[in-house]
Amino acid sequence: MRVSFRLWRQMVRLSKEPTLLLSIIAIFALLAVFIVYPIVMVAVRSLSSTDAPGLGIYSRLMLSPYVRRSLYNSLVMGAASAVISCAVGFLFAYTVTRTDVPLKGLLNFMAVVPIVSPPFLGAVSVLLLFGANGLITSKLLGIYNYPIYGFKGLLFAQVVTFFPVAYLTLKGVLESISPTLEDAAMDLGASRWEVFSKITLPLALPGIASALLVIFIESLADFGNPLILAGSDFPTLSVQAYLQITGMYDLPSGAALSVVLLIPSITAFVVQKYWVDRRKYVTVTGKPTSTAIKSVSRPVKWVLFGACMAIVGVVILFYGVIVAGSFARLWGIDPSFSLKNYQYVWGVGSEAIRDTLTVAALSTPISGLLGMAIAFLVVRKSFPGKRAMDFISMLSFALPGTVVGIGYILAFNQKPILLTGTLAILVLNFVFRYFPVGIQAGVATLRQVDPSIEEAAANLGADSATTFRKITLPLMAPAFFSALVFAFVRAMTAISAAIFLVSADWNLMTVQILNQVNSGRLGAAAAFSVILVGLIVVAMALIRLVVDKALGIKYQARF
Amino acid sequence: MGVTLKNVTKRFRSPDGEISAVVAVDNVSLDIRDGEMVTLLGPSGCGKTTTLRIIAGFELPDAGRVLISGEDVTDRPPNKRDTAMVFQSYAIFPHLSVFENVAFGLRLRKAAQAEVDNRVSKMLDLVGLSDMARRSPDQLSGGQQQRVALARAIVNEPVVLLFDEPLSNLDAKLREQMRLEIRRIQQTLGITSVYVTHDQAEAMSLSDRIVIMNEGSIAQTGTPSEIYNRPVNRFVAEFVGRANFIDATVAGGAGGGMVIDVHGHRAEIPAASCRYPAGTRVELVVRPETVKLFRSDCGCASPVCFAGRVTRVVYMGSVAEYDVDVEGMSLLAVVAGPAEHGLFSVGEEVQVGFAVNVAHPLAVR
Numbered sequence: 050m051r052v053s054f055r056l057w058r059q060m061v062r063l064s065k066e067p068t069l070l071l072s073i074i075a076i077f078a079l080l081a082v083f084i085v086y087p088i089v090m091v092a093v094r095s096l097s098s099t100d101a102p103g104l105g106i107y108s109r110l111m112l113s114p115y116v117r118r119s120l121y122n123s124l125v126m127g128a129a130s131a132v133i134s135c136a137v138g139f140l141f142a143y144t145v146t147r148t149d150v151p152l153k154g155l156l157n158f159m160a161v162v163p164i165v166s167p168p169f170l171g172a173v174s175v176l177l178l179f180g181a182n183g184l185i186t187s188k189l190l191g192i193y194n195y196p197i198y199g200f201k202g203l204l205f206a207q208v209v210t211f212f213p214v215a216y217l218t219l220k221g222v223l224e225s226i227s228p229t230l231e232d233a234a235m236d237l238g239a240s241r242w243e244v245f246s247k248i249t250l251p252l253a254l255p256g257i258a259s260a261l262l263v264i265f266i267e268s269l270a271d272f273g274n275p276l277i278l279a280g281s282d283f284p285t286l287s288v289q290a291y292l293q294i295t296g297m298y299d300l301p302s303g304a305a306l307s308v309v310l311l312i313p314s315i316t317a318f319v320v321q322k323y324w325v326d327r328r329k330y331v332t333v334t335g336k337p338t339s340t341a342i343k344s345v346s347r348p349v350k351w352v353l354f355g356a357c358m359a360i361v362g363v364v365i366l367f368y369g370v371i372v373a374g375s376f377a378r379l380w381g382i383d384p385s386f387s388l389k390n391y392q393y394v395w396g397v398g399s400e401a402i403r404d405t406l407t408v409a410a411l412s413t414p415i416s417g418l419l420g421m422a423i424a425f426l427v428v429r430k431s432f433p434g435k436r437a438m439d440f441i442s443m444l445s446f447a448l449p450g451t452v453v454g455i456g457y458i459l460a461f462n463q464k465p466i467l468l469t470g471t472l473a474i475l476v477l478n479f480v481f482r483y484f485p486v487g488i489q490a491g492v493a494t495l496r497q498v499d500p501s502i503e504e505a506a507a508n509l510g511a512d513s514a515t516t517f518r519k520i521t522l523p524l525m526a527p528a529f530f531s532a533l534v535f536a537f538v539r540a541m542t543a544i545s546a547a548i549f550l551v552s553a554d555w556n557l558m559t560v561q562i563l564n565q566v567n568s569g570r571l572g573a574a575a576a577f578s579v580i581l582v583g584l585i586v587v588a589m590a591l592i593r594l595v596v597d598k599a600l601g602i603k604y605q606a607r608f
Numbered sequence: 609m610g611v612t613l614k615n616v617t618k619r620f621r622s623p624d625g626e627i628s629a630v631v632a633v634d635n636v637s638l639d640i641r642d643g644e645m646v647t648l649l650g651p652s653g654c655g656k657t658t659t660l661r662i663i664a665g666f667e668l669p670d671a672g673r674v675l676i677s678g679e680d681v682t683d684r685p686p687n688k689r690d691t692a693m694v695f696q697s698y699a700i701f702p703h704l705s706v707f708e709n710v711a712f713g714l715r716l717r718k719a720a721q722a723e724v725d726n727r728v729s730k731m732l733d734l735v736g737l738s739d740m741a742r743r744s745p746d747q748l749s750g751g752q753q754q755r756v757a758l759a760r761a762i763v764n765e766p767v768v769l770l771f772d773e774p775l776s777n778l779d780a781k782l783r784e785q786m787r788l789e790i791r792r793i794q795q796t797l798g799i800t801s802v803y804v805t806h807d808q809a810e811a812m813s814l815s816d817r818i819v820i821m822n823e824g825s826i827a828q829t830g831t832p833s834e835i836y837n838r839p840v841n842r843f844v845a846e847f848v849g850r851a852n853f854i855d856a857t858v859a860g861g862a863g864g865g866m867v868i869d870v871h872g873h874r875a876e877i878p879a880a881s882c883r884y885p886a887g888t889r890v891e892l893v894v895r896p897e898t899v900k901l902f903r904s905d906c907g908c909a910s911p912v913c914f915a916g917r918v919t920r921v922v923y924m925g926s927v928a929e930y931d932v933d934v935e936g937m938s939l940l941a942v943v944a945g946p947a948e949h950g951l952f953s954v955g956e957e958v959q960v961g962f963a964v965n966v967a968h969p970l971a972v973r
Contacts (some may be wrong), residue, residue, distance in 0.1 A: 227697065229695050236718045237761075
C-alpha cells in the first residue's frame with residue numbers, strides 16, 4: 050500500500066512537469082534500444098544454432114576443451130592482471146600521497162600516458178621489445194624467437210595498460226583517509242608499520258577491492274592485446290567470440306561465447322557497485338590537517354621511489370619504443386631514421402583518420418550531455434525506475450566491447466533499425482559505451498552542490514527544465530568537460546566493439562592499426578599509433594584551452 | 609616533573625623546503641606540574657596547536673628541548689612518548705568497533721585479552737558508553753565519538769593527556785556538558801593535561817592555569833583569576849573577557865596603595881597591583897560588569913563618577929548591555945538583572961561609575 054501510494058504521488062508530480070516526464074521516458078527508451086536490446090539479441094541468437102538449438106549450444110561449447118581453456122585463461126588472466134595492476138597502482142598511489150619524494154609530477158604523468166593511448170599499444174610494444182626482432186630479446190640478449198606470445202606477454206601488456214586505473218582510484222582512496230587517523234594511531238603507540246598494517250591498509254581495502262574488480266572487468270573485456278599477443282596457444286573468450294564470427298561465420302557460437310564472457314563481467318560489476326562501494330569509509334571530517342610525521346622512514350621512502358622509477362622506466366620504454374619504431378626504416382633490422390612509415394600510413398590511412406575524428410567529434414558531446422542529464426535525474430529527482438536507470442547506465446561500463454559489438458550487428462542489421470555499415474552505428478555505439486563517465490563525473494559534482502541552490506530557483510518560479518538549464522548545468526560544467534575529454538579519448542582509442550561495426554565507408558584508425566600489426570607491419574602500426582596519440586593530445590589541449598580561456602571554468606581532468 | 613618546554617622554537621617550511629618568515633612557536637618555555645591541567649589559549653595562528661603537537665611529537669622543534677617526567681623526549685617519535693592526544697576531529701578509526709578503538713593501544717602493547725576486557729570496560733564505564741561497546745563509530749553522535757576518543761587516550765594511562773580543541777565540533781549545550789566531564793575525569797585520574805582552545809569560557813572553567821599565546825609567544829601565564837583580573841597587557845585583557853580601557857595618570861602613593869587620577873577624579877588602588885611611579889600614564893582595564901549606571905537624578909554611589917549619555921541598549925534577558933558616551937569616550941557596561949533596576953533608554957542622561965579598586969592599571973607604551 051505504502052509503496053504504491055508513493056509511486057502514485059511520484060507519478061502525479063511528474064505529470065505536472067511534462068518536460069521532465071518526457072526526458073525520463075526518452076532516456077529509458079534510448080537505454081532500452083541501445084544497451085538492453087543488443088544484449089538481449091546476443092542471448093537470443095545464441096540459442097538459434099541449427100545443429101545445437103536452444104541451450105544445447107552451451108553444453109556443446111563447454112564440452113570443447115578449447116572453449117574451456119579460453120574461459121579458464123580469461124579468468125586467470127583477469128585475476129592476475131587485476132592483482133599485479135593493483136599492486137603497482139597502490140605502490141604509485143601510496144608513494145605519491147604519503148611521502149615527499151621528488152618528481153611526483155613525472156609519476157603522475159607516466160600513470161596517465163597509458164590512459165590516453167589505444168589500449169592495445171602495450172601489445173605492440175611487447176612485440177617491438179620482446180618479439181622476433183625485439184629490442185631486448187634479440188638485440189640485447191641475443192635470444193631469437195623468445196616465446197613472448199601467451200600468458201607472460203599478455204600479462205605484461207595488460208599491467209602497463211591497466212595499472213593507471215588502479216593508481217587513479219587508489220590515489221583518491223588514500224587521499225580521502227584523514228592523516229589524523231594515522232597520527233592518532235602513532236600517538237597510541239603504533240610503529241610506522243603498525244600504522245600502515247592496522248589503519249591505512251584496512252581503510253583502503255574497499256577501494257582496493259573496487260579497483261581489483263574494475264581491472265578484472267577490463268581485463269576480461271580486453272580484446273586488442275590478446276588478439277595480438279595471445280596466439281593460438283592462449284585462447285581468450287573475447288578473441289574466440291570474435292574469431293567464431295569473423296573467421297567461422299558462426300554467429301550462434303560467437304553469441305554464446307559472449308554470454309559466457311558476460312557472466313563473470315556482470316557478476317564483478319554487481320559486486321563492485323552494490324557491495325564494495327557500500328563499504329567505503331568516509332574519514333575526512335573537520336579541518337584537514339597534514340601530518341608532519343613521515344608515514345615511512347627515509348630508507349623505505351627511497352625504496353618506494355626506486356620501485357616507482359623502475360616502473361616509470363618500463364612505461365617510458367614501452368612508449369618510447371613505439372616512437373622509435375615509427376621512425377625506424379625496418380625495426381630490428383635497419384634502425385636508421387626514416388619517414389617511410391608515416392608516408393605509408395598517410396597513403397593508406399588518411400581516410401581512417403578523418404573518419405575517426407568525425408565519429409569522435411560527433412559522439413563526444415552527445416555522450417557528455419546524456420551523461421549529465423542522467424546524473425541530474427538520478428541525484429536530484431525521484432521517479433519510478435530510478436534505480437533501474439542508474440543500473441542500466443552504469444552497466445554498459447561492465448559490458449565487454451566484444452559482446453556489445455556483436456549485439457549491435459545482431460540488433461541493427463534489419464528493419465526497423467537498419468544501421469549496419471553507417472556512421473550512425475559507430476556514433477551510437479560510442480555514445481552509449483562512454484556516457485557512464487559523464488554520469489559518474491556529474492553525480493560526483495552534484496552531490497557536492499547543495500540542493501537548496503536548485504530549490505531556491507524553483508522557489509523563485511523556475512520549472513524543472515529552466516532550473517536545469519540556468520542553475521544546474523553551469524554548476525556541472527566542469528564535470529561535463531572532463532567527461533568530454535574522457536569520452537573523446539575513449540572514442541579515439543576504442544577497438545573491441547568498433548571492430549565489428551566498421552565498414553568500407555567508415556573505418557577507424559584503431560582497426561587499421563590492428564590490421565597493420567596482424568600483417569606484421571609493426572613500424573606502420575607504430576607510426577599510426579603516434580599520429581593517433583598526437584591527435585588526442587592536441588584535442589585535449591584544445592578542449593582545455595576552450596574551457597579555460599573562453600568559458601573561464603575551472604577545469605579538472607577525471608579519468 | 610610533568611612537562612617542561614625549554615626555549616622551544618618552530619618555523620614551518622614550504623613544500624620546497626623554504627623556511628617560512630613567520631615563527632610558529634617563538635622561544636616558548638613552560639613548566640607544567642604533575643597532575644595539573646593547563647590550557648593554551650589564543651587566537652588562531654598563535655602557535656598553541658603547534659606547541660601541543662610538539663609535545664606529542666608530531667612536530668619537531670627547530671630549537672629547544674621537550675621534557676616529559678624530567679626525561680628529554682625531543683627526538684622521540686610520537687609512538688615512543690607517554691602522551692595521548694584527543695583530536696579535534698576525534699580521529700576514531702572507522703573500521704573498528706567502539707571497543708576495539710579503545711583497545712587499540714592495549715593491543716599494540718600485546719596486553720592479555722583479560723586485561724584488555726577489564727580495562728576497556730572500565731574506561732567505557734567512566735565515559736558512560738558501556739552499552740555502546742559493540743557499535744561501529746558511524747552509529748555514534750559527535751559527543752559519543754568524543755567520549756570514545758577520550759577513553760581511547762586515557763586507557764593507556766599516559767603521563768600526559770593532550771587535547772586539541774576537542775569540543776569545537778560540538779554544539780553549545782553539549783560542549784558545556786563535555787567540559788565538565790573532561791574536568792571531572794582529569795581530576796579523578798589526576799592526570800597531567802594540556803588543553804588547546806580558542807574558547808575563553810572553556811579555558812576559564814577547565815584550567816588550573818591558563819597560558820595565553822599570541823604570535824608564537826607566551827603573553828601571560830596564570831590562574832584563571834590572575835589572567836582575568838590582572839592581565840599583563842592590552843592583548844590579554846581584550847582576549848579574555850571584554851574590557852574598557854580608560855586613560856589615567858599615577859598621582860602618587862598613599863599608604864600601601866597608589867592614588868591615580870582619572871579625568872580629574874582621584875581614587876586609590878590597593879597596593880597589590882601598583883608598580884608605577886608617580887606621573888606614569890596608565891590605562892585602566894575596567895571590566896564592563898564593574899561599570900555601574902545610575903539615573904542622573906539618583907546620584908552616584910561609586911567613588912569615580914562621570915556624567916554620560918546612553919547610545920546603545922542591548923537587552924539579553926539576564927543582562928543588559930549599554931554603550932555610554934562619556935566626554936567623547938565610549939564605555940561598555942554590562943548590567944545584571946535589568947528587570948530589577950529598569951532598562952535605561954537610548955539618549956538617556958546617566959551617571960556612570962566604576963569601582964577603581966578592581967580596575968587594573970596597565971602602563972602605556
